[in-house]
Amino acid sequence: DTAVSQTPKYLVTQMGNDKSIKCEQNLGHDTMYWYKQDSKKFLKIMFSYNNKELIINETVPNRFSPKSPDKAHLNLHINSLELGDSAVYFCASSRSTPGDLFSSYNEQFFGPGTRLTVL
Amino acid sequence: GNSVTQMEGPVTLSEEAFLTINCTYTATGYPSLFWYVQYPGEGLQLLLKATKADDKGSNKGFEATYRKETTSFHLEKGSVQVSDSAVYFCVSWGGFKTIFGAGTRLFVKA
Numbered sequence: 001d002t003a004v005s006q007t008p009k010y011l012v013t014q015m016g017n018d019k020s021i022k023c024e025q026n027l028g029h030d031t032m033y034w035y036k037q038d039s040k041k042f043l044k045i046m047f048s049y050n051n052k053e054l055i056i057n058e059t060v061p062n063r064f065s066p067k068s069p070d071k072a073h074l075n076l077h078i079n080s081l082e083l084g085d086s087a088v089y090f091c092a093s094s095r096s097t098p099g100d101l102f103s104s105y106n107e108q109f110f111g112p113g114t115r116l117t118v119l
Numbered sequence: 120g121n122s123v124t125q126m127e128g129p130v131t132l133s134e135e136a137f138l139t140i141n142c143t144y145t146a147t148g149y150p151s152l153f154w155y156v157q158y159p160g161e162g163l164q165l166l167l168k169a170t171k172a173d174d175k176g177s178n179k180g181f182e183a184t185y186r187k188e189t190t191s192f193h194l195e196k197g198s199v200q201v202s203d204s205a206v207y208f209c210v211s212w213g214g215f216k217t218i219f220g221a222g223t224r225l226f227v228k229a
Contacts, residue, residue, distance in 0.1 A: 004162070041157075041206050041222040090162055108217070110162030 003027050004111040006091050012117045013081060020077045021114045023091030031055075032074035033092040033108065034066060043090070049074050081118045088113045121146045125209050125220035132199055133228050140194040140223045142183075142209035150213025152176075152185055152192040157206040157222070166194075166207070199227045 004025045013019055025032065033056075034046040048056035052068040063079045078085060090113050094106040126141040144150060151170040155163040167176030172187035181196045192209060204227045209220040 041224065043163075043208065043219045043222065045217065045219075092162070107165045107168075108163075110164070112160070112162050 004091055004093055004109050006089075006111040006114050008114060009112065010115050010117075012119065014119055015081055015083060017081050018077070018079045019081060019116070020075055021089055021091075021116070022073070022075045023111055024073050025091075025093040025109070025111075026072065027093055027109060029093040029095050029109070030071060031094050031106075032068065032071075033094075034074065034076050035090040035092065035110075037088045037090060037113070039087070047074075047076075078116075081116075083118050086116055086118045088115050090114075121150065121211060121213060121216060121218050123209050123211050123218050123220040125207075125223050128206075128222075128224040129226055130223060131226045131228065134201055135198045136227075138194070138196040138199045138203075138225070140207055140209075140225070142192045142194065142220060144190050144192065144209075144211045144218075146190075146211060146213050148213055149187065150211040152183070153210040153212070154181070154183055154192075154194050155208040155210055155219075157208065159205070163208060199225070201227045201229050203227050 007022050031050045033048045035043050036046055037043045046060045047066045049068045065077045068074045091111040092108040094108045122145045124143050153168040154166040156166045157163045167178040169176040169185035172185050175184045183192050183194045206222045206224045208222045211218045
């Protein structure tokens with residue numbers, strides 16, 4: 001019954017490795033997001049996809065690559081992990097207004113987060 | 120550009136105390152404003168919202184009023200409980216962008 005789910009919940013890995021985080025939503029939403037939350041709880045949007053198309057790509061190293069196989073999934077792949085990538089990563093989803101994206105705000109539903117620790 | 124500024128935490132209160140968490144925004148035009156709450160170990164949840172000036176959002180005993188003249192959206196609760204301990208985020212949406220404040224951590228002691 002979980003609306004937005006992420007796996008894994010915890011991820012501990014070595015510097016230089018490649019890892020993926022998966023996100024799935026069962027709300028029928030068209031838009032999905034990835035956020036990074038640092039140790040001070042500051043939340044920063046990384047990517048947003050609408051109907052499997054990338055619509056927001058903030059200044060994020062190209063080691064981060066989102067992939068959306070369908071509307072219900074948005075995965076995040078990270079290459080060559082660095083110490084500074086340690087954070088909690090949140091996936092979120094929302095409805096969108098067809099034909100006029102973001103013309104009205106739609107509540108974002110967040111997943112439980114994935115705590116990534118790079119050693 | 121648009122921005123959201125919240126009071127720095129942590130805020131520590133005793134149970135049944137009055138809570139205010141200040142939030143001010145800068146924006147072109149009139150954004151919609153929200154408070155999200157993040158309980159320990161969980162993702163963010165929408166707490167309340169206001170979409171135009173003088174609107175008051177309320178939920179679970181929390182309130183916030185959209186004040187255009189002071190560009191503020193302060194969160195208040197008359198009597199906090201231990202279960203209110205969480206991080207609170209003030210958020211604005213406008214100009215097709217969602218802007219999150221830095222978050223304010225609230226600790227409520229029994």
